[in-house]
Amino acid sequence: MKKKLAKITIGVIVLFGIVLGYLSSQTSKTGETPTTERAGDETGTSLLPGADKITISGVEMNNFNNFAIYKGKIGDTRFIDEKDFKATYFPQDEAFLINIMASPFDIVRAEAELKFLSVLSLDKEGACKLAVYITTPRTLNPNEAGTNYRLSFCE
Amino acid sequence: MSTLEFIDKPKCLMNQLPKLPRFRNLNLQLKTPRLQIFALLTFILLLVATLFFSTKLASAQVPDPTVPCDQIRPRPLNPFDEDEFHSLRPYQASPCSDETEPSALFCGNDLVLTDTITVRRGDARYCQRFSPTEEECFFRVTQNRQLAIDVSGAELPIMGRTEDDVVNSQNQNETRSDASKINDYVSWYLSGVDHKAEYGFSEEEQVVNYSGPIRKLLPLSIQHKSQIETLNRREVERHDQVVVCANQAFLGLIGPSNVNPCNQGGDVYRLSTWAEEDLSFWNSAINTLENIFVGLLPGVARSAIRTSLGDHWNNRYPPLPWNYDDDKEFMKHYLEWRGNSCILVPFPPFFSRSLFCVDNPLVLNKWADLFSYVPLSSTDEDVNSSTEDRLGQIEVINPSIQAVQPDVTISNVSILTSPADLFFSHMEEAQGLADILQDTYVPQGNPKSGPVVGVIRPNQYCDLTQIRTNPGDDLFAGEIGVNLTYTAEFSCGFEVFDPADPIDTYWCDYLGGRCYTDDYDCDNWRPSSSLICPSGYRCGSPPDSCNPDPPNPSCTRNARVVLNTQTRTPLVDDIWSRLVAGGASVFRRIFPQVGEGAPVEGFYDIPAATGVTYSLNPPVPGVSLTAGNPGRRRGQAAELYFPHIGGIEQYFLQCIQTALRPQGFGEVCPVGEIPEGLVTGVCTNTFPGEAEPPLPVPGARCEPAVAGWCSVSTLRRYFPPGTSASTLRNASIVCNIESGGYTNALNDGCLCGRSVDYSVGLFQINLLPSNRCPGAFSGYTWSPPSCTINDLEALQQCTQDYLDPETNIDKAVRMIMDGQWCSWAAARSCGIATGC
Numbered sequence: 001m002k003k004k005l006a007k008i009t010i011g012v013i014v015l016f017g018i019v020l021g022y023l024s025s026q027t028s029k030t031g032e033t034p035t036t037e038r039a040g041d042e043t044g045t046s047l048l049p050g051a052d053k054i055t056i057s058g059v060e061m062n063n064f065n066n067f068a069i070y071k072g073k074i075g076d077t078r079f080i081d082e083k084d085f086k087a088t089y090f091p092q093d094e095a096f097l098i099n100i101m102a103s104p105f106d107i108v109r110a111e112a113e114l115k116f117l118s119v120l121s122l123d124k125e126g127a128c129k130l131a132v133y134i135t136t137p138r139t140l141n142p143n144e145a146g147t148n149y150r151l152s153f154c155e
Numbered sequence: 156m157s158t159l160e161f162i163d164k165p166k167c168l169m170n171q172l173p174k175l176p177r178f179r180n181l182n183l184q185l186k187t188p189r190l191q192i193f194a195l196l197t198f199i200l201l202l203v204a205t206l207f208f209s210t211k212l213a214s215a216q217v218p219d220p221t222v223p224c225d226q227i228r229p230r231p232l233n234p235f236d237e238d239e240f241h242s243l244r245p246y247q248a249s250p251c252s253d254e255t256e257p258s259a260l261f262c263g264n265d266l267v268l269t270d271t272i273t274v275r276r277g278d279a280r281y282c283q284r285f286s287p288t289e290e291e292c293f294f295r296v297t298q299n300r301q302l303a304i305d306v307s308g309a310e311l312p313i314m315g316r317t318e319d320d321v322v323n324s325q326n327q328n329e330t331r332s333d334a335s336k337i338n339d340y341v342s343w344y345l346s347g348v349d350h351k352a353e354y355g356f357s358e359e360e361q362v363v364n365y366s367g368p369i370r371k372l373l374p375l376s377i378q379h380k381s382q383i384e385t386l387n388r389r390e391v392e393r394h395d396q397v398v399v400c401a402n403q404a405f406l407g408l409i410g411p412s413n414v415n416p417c418n419q420g421g422d423v424y425r426l427s428t429w430a431e432e433d434l435s436f437w438n439s440a441i442n443t444l445e446n447i448f449v450g451l452l453p454g455v456a457r458s459a460i461r462t463s464l465g466d467h468w469n470n471r472y473p474p475l476p477w478n479y480d481d482d483k484e485f486m487k488h489y490l491e492w493r494g495n496s497c498i499l500v501p502f503p504p505f506f507s508r509s510l511f512c513v514d515n516p517l518v519l520n521k522w523a524d525l526f527s528y529v530p531l532s533s534t535d536e537d538v539n540s541s542t543e544d545r546l547g548q549i550e551v552i553n554p555s556i557q558a559v560q561p562d563v564t565i566s567n568v569s570i571l572t573s574p575a576d577l578f579f580s581h582m583e584e585a586q587g588l589a590d591i592l593q594d595t596y597v598p599q600g601n602p603k604s605g606p607v608v609g610v611i612r613p614n615q616y617c618d619l620t621q622i623r624t625n626p627g628d629d630l631f632a633g634e635i636g637v638n639l640t641y642t643a644e645f646s647c648g649f650e651v652f653d654p655a656d657p658i659d660t661y662w663c664d665y666l667g668g669r670c671y672t673d674d675y676d677c678d679n680w681r682p683s684s685s686l687i688c689p690s691g692y693r694c695g696s697p698p699d700s701c702n703p704d705p706p707n708p709s710c711t712r713n714a715r716v717v718l719n720t721q722t723r724t725p726l727v728d729d730i731w732s733r734l735v736a737g738g739a740s741v742f743r744r745i746f747p748q749v750g751e752g753a754p755v756e757g758f759y760d761i762p763a764a765t766g767v768t769y770s771l772n773p774p775v776p777g778v779s780l781t782a783g784n785p786g787r788r789r790g791q792a793a794e795l796y797f798p799h800i801g802g803i804e805q806y807f808l809q810c811i812q813t814a815l816r817p818q819g820f821g822e823v824c825p826v827g828e829i830p831e832g833l834v835t836g837v838c839t840n841t842f843p844g845e846a847e848p849p850l851p852v853p854g855a856r857c858e859p860a861v862a863g864w865c866s867v868s869t870l871r872r873y874f875p876p877g878t879s880a881s882t883l884r885n886a887s888i889v890c891n892i893e894s895g896g897y898t899n900a901l902n903d904g905c906l907c908g909r910s911v912d913y914s915v916g917l918f919q920i921n922l923l924p925s926n927r928c929p930g931a932f933s934g935y936t937w938s939p940p941s942c943t944i945n946d947l948e949a950l951q952q953c954t955q956d957y958l959d960p961e962t963n964i965d966k967a968v969r970m971i972m973d974g975q976w977c978s979w980a981a982a983r984s985c986g987i988a989t990g991c
Contacts, residue, residue, distance in 0.1 A: 083256070131862065
C-alpha cells in the first residue's frame with residue numbers, strides 16, 4: 001500500500017513538473033530570447049533612450065541623447081553626422097558646435113542650420129537663445145576658418 | 156501549421172452533417188448526405204483551385220508592396236512559394252532601412268528632354284511688319300511641365316543573381332550551373348550554393364566544391380555565433396525569413412529531418428523558429444523540477460547538483476564554448492542541444508566529472524540538424540549582413556536648359572528634380588560576409604576597411620574605357636521627377652494677312668451676295684460655280700455677315716533640358732575596400748604587396764554597367780526624351796554605372812582564383828601600364844580648390860574657440876600648470892582654424908596630389924614627417940604634392956591614434972612647448988608664429 005502511495009506521489013510530482021515545464025516553455029515563447037549580448041549594448045548608459053525632451057538654457061528641444069551617434073570623452077555628444085556637416089553638444093560649455101565640412105561655406109551652413117532646427121525640433125527664436133557656434137577647418141574653407149559664426153538668422 | 160488548419164475545417168463541417176437533414180422522406184434523407192458530401196467536396200476542390208490560381212496571379216506581381224521589416228508575407232498553403240522570393244533576396248524592394256549612406260557616386264546618362272513650344276500668331280504679344288508681305292511677331296511663353304521619367308530594366312550585375320535562370324519562388328527551372336553562380340557572383344561565392352532553402356538537401360559536391368570560403372575557413376563555433384547574430388537581428392535589420400523546409404521522417408513528428416526544396420512543401424522553418432521557442436518541453440519540465448528540488452537543498456550543494464544533473468540546455472540555438480569555464484559543461488550543453496539528455500557525474504575524492512549522455516527521443520534533433528541552414532551575420536554591429544535590399548538612387552545633378560534655336564531667350568528657369576529610388580540587393584550581404592571572411596585573418600581590433608591604395612582611377616570623371624557586366628537582379632528603379640518651369644521669348648515670321656477685296660458679279664448679286672476669297676467668313680456660301688464667281692472666289696451672303704477671317708498660323712521652337720544623372724550606390728566603397736583595394740582586403744591577403752615591381756602593381760577601378768530604359772510616364776505631348784552616355788560613349792543604349800563593382804569582379808572573383816591555380820589556368824588578370832600622371836590614391840575630403848589650401852585672407856579673424864575641444868578651458872587641462880594665458884589662447888586659435896574643433900578632421904591631400912598633407916585631428920598633426928608615424932610613408936614630394944604609403948596598417952593605426960582628441964592635443968602641447976608654432980599655417984597667418 002505504501003509502495004503504491006509512493007508511486008502515486010512520484011507520479012503526481014513528475015506530472016506536476018511536466019505541466020510546470022510546459023507552462024514555462026509557453027511563457028518563454030512570448031518574449032525575445034536574447035542570446036549573446038550585442039557589443040553596442042555595452043557602450044555606456046548615456047546613449048540609452050531617455051526622456052523625449054530636454055531643456056538647455058531654458059529652451060526645450062528633442063533629447064538628442066536618444067539618437068546620439070557618438071559620445072566623446074568630455075561628454076560631447078554628436079547627434080548630426082552628415083557628410084557635409086556635424087553637430088555636437090558640449091555639456092561643460094552648454095554649447096552646440098556645428099562643424100562645416102564642405103564648401104561653399106554659406107550654402108552648407110544654411111543646410112546645416114536647417115537640419116539643426118529640424119533634428120532638435122526648434123524654432124528660430126528658441127535656437128537663438130542657445131549657444132550655437134559654427135566653425136570650419138582651414139583646409140575646406142580657408143576664408144571662414146578661425147571665426148566662430150553664430151546661427152545666420154540670429155546675426 | 157497552415158496545412159493542419161486546412162484539414163481541421165472540413166472535419167468540423169463533417170461533424171455538423173447529421174444535424175442538417177430535416178426531410179421526412181427517408182429516401183431523401185439517404186440521398187441528401189451524399190449530395191452534401193458531394194457539394195462539400197466540390198466546395199473544397201473549388202477552394203483549393205481558387206487558392207492555387209490566386210497564388211499564381213499573385214506570383215506575377217513582383218515585387219509585392221513593401222513589407223515592413225517586422226512582418227512577413229504568409230501564404231495559406233505553401234508559405235514559401237509566394238511569400239519570399241529567394242533566400243538570398245527574400246523581400247525584393249522592401250529594405251529594412253531607408254538609409255542611402257554611405258554611398259558612392261558615379262556618373263550616369265545624360266537625359267535630354269526636348270520641349271516643343273508651339274504658338275500661334277494670335278498668341279503674339281505684338282507684331283511688326285518688316286516688308287510689304289511679311290511680319291515678325293514676338294512671343295513670351297511660360298512653360299510649366301510636371302514630368303516623371305520612368306527608369307526600368309536596370310539590374311545590378313555581378314553582386315548576385317536570384318532571378319530568371321536561378322530557382323526562386325516563381326521559377327523552378329534552373330539553367331545556371333553552380334560553378335557559374337560561384338564564379339560570376341559575389342553573393343553566391345561568399346555564401347556558397349549549399350544550405351539554401353531553394354535546393355533542399357545539399358549534395359556532397361555542393362558542400363565540397365561550392366560552399367564558398369567562409370564555410371570552409373570559419374570554425375564551427377564561430378559560425379554558430381554568427382548564426383545566432385542572424386537570429387538576433389531578425390525583424391530589426393532583416394525580415395524573419397524562411398531558412399529551410401523539412402519534414403520529419405515518421406508521421407512528420409519525430410525522427411530525422413528530410414530537407415526539401417521549399418517549393419516542394421514541408422514544414423517551414425524561419426529565423427524566429429530558432430529564436431523564440433524552447434528546445435523541448437521535456438527539458439523545460441526537468442529544469443523546473445530540478446529547480447524545485449534544488450531549492451530544498453542546502454546552499455552548498457545547489458550549484459553542483461544543478462550543473463551536474465540539471466540545467467539542461469533548452470535553446471534551439473547552440474551554446475558557445477567561450478561562455479563556459481569548464482569544457483565538460485559546454486559539451487553537456489552542446490550534446491543536449493543535439494538531442495541528448497546528459498548528466499555530469501562527480502567521482503570523489505578528486506571530483507573530476509564524467510559526462511554521460513543518452514539520445515532522448517523527447518528532445519528533437521532537428522533543431523541542431525537544421526541549424527546549419529541559418530545564414531551567417533557579421534558580429535560587428537556596424538556591419539549589416541542581411542539579405543535585404545539597400546536603398547540607392549539615380550539623382551539629377553546640374554540640370555540646365557538651353558534653346559535649340561538661337562533666337563530663343565530663356566529666363567526665369569526653375570528645374571526641380573527628385574531622385575529615383577534603386578533597390579540594391581546583395582550589398583549588405585556582401586559587406587557582412589566580407590567582414591566575416593576578413594575575421595579569419597585580420598587581428599582583432601584592427602580596421603578591416605578604410606583608405607584604398609594602388610588604385611588606378613579613370614582619367615577623367617566618367618571617361619569610361621572598360622566596364623564589366625552580367626545579368627543581375629532587378630533594381631526596381633522608380634521615377635525621376637522633374638518639375639520644369641521657364642519663360643521663353645522668341646519671334647516668328649509670318650506672311651501679312653491682306654485679303655483681296657470682294658468683287659461683284661451679276662449672278663452672285665442676284666443671289667443676294669458678293670464674291671469673296673477664302674480669307675473671308677460668311678454666314679452662307681452659295682454653291683461654287685465659275686458662272687457665279689471667278690476662280691478663287693465664292694459667293695457669300697449676306698454681305699454684311701462677311702468679314703475677313705485672318706489665319707492663325709503656328710510657329711514652333713524647342714528648348715532642350717539636359718539632366719546629368721549620377722547613381723548613388725550604397726556600401727560599394729566599403730565592399731571594394733574589404734574585398735580588393737583596402738589594406739586589409741581579401742585580395743591583398745593573396746597579394747600582400749601591391750606596387751611597383753610586385754606581381755600586382757595597381758588596381759584598375761572598373762565600374763559595372765547595366766542597360767536601362769528611360770521613358771516619360773505618362774507621355775507628355777510636345778516633350779520627348781533621349782538618353783545618351785557620358786564621356787566616351789560605349790554605345791547608343793542608355794546605361795547605369797556602378798563604381799568599383801567591375802573591379803570586384805575582375806580581381807576578387809577572377810584574379811584570386813587564377814592566383815590559386817597552376818600557371819596558365821584561369822582567367823588572365825588585366826595587364827597594362829600605369830598611366831603617367833595618375834595618382835594612385837583617393838582623398839577622403841572633397842576639396843575642389845587649389846593644390847595647396849590657401850591661407851586665410853589677411854584680416855580674417857583669428858578667434859579662439861569658445862566651446863568644445865579647442866576651447867581654452869578644455870585645452871588648459873592638457874598644458875603644464877602655469878602655462879601662460881596667451882599660449883593657451885594661441886593654441887585655441889590654431890586648433891579652431893585647423894579643424895574647427897572637429898576631432899575627426901582628416902586632410903589626406905597627399906594621396907591625390909592636392910597638398911603635402913596627411914594631417915589628422917584637432918591640430919591637424921601632419922603624419923608625413925618620418926618621426927610622426929615611423930614606417931607609414933616611404934616618402935613624399937612637394938612638387939607635385941604626393942606621398943607613397945609604405946605600411947598601410949601602420950598608417951591606419953597612427954591615424955586612429957591621432958584622431959583621438961587627447962592624443963592629438965598631447966602631441967600639439969609637446970610641439971607648442973618646444974616652440975614649434977611654425978608647423979601650423981594657421982599660426983603663421985595669425986601672427987602667432989614669427990620668423991618662420
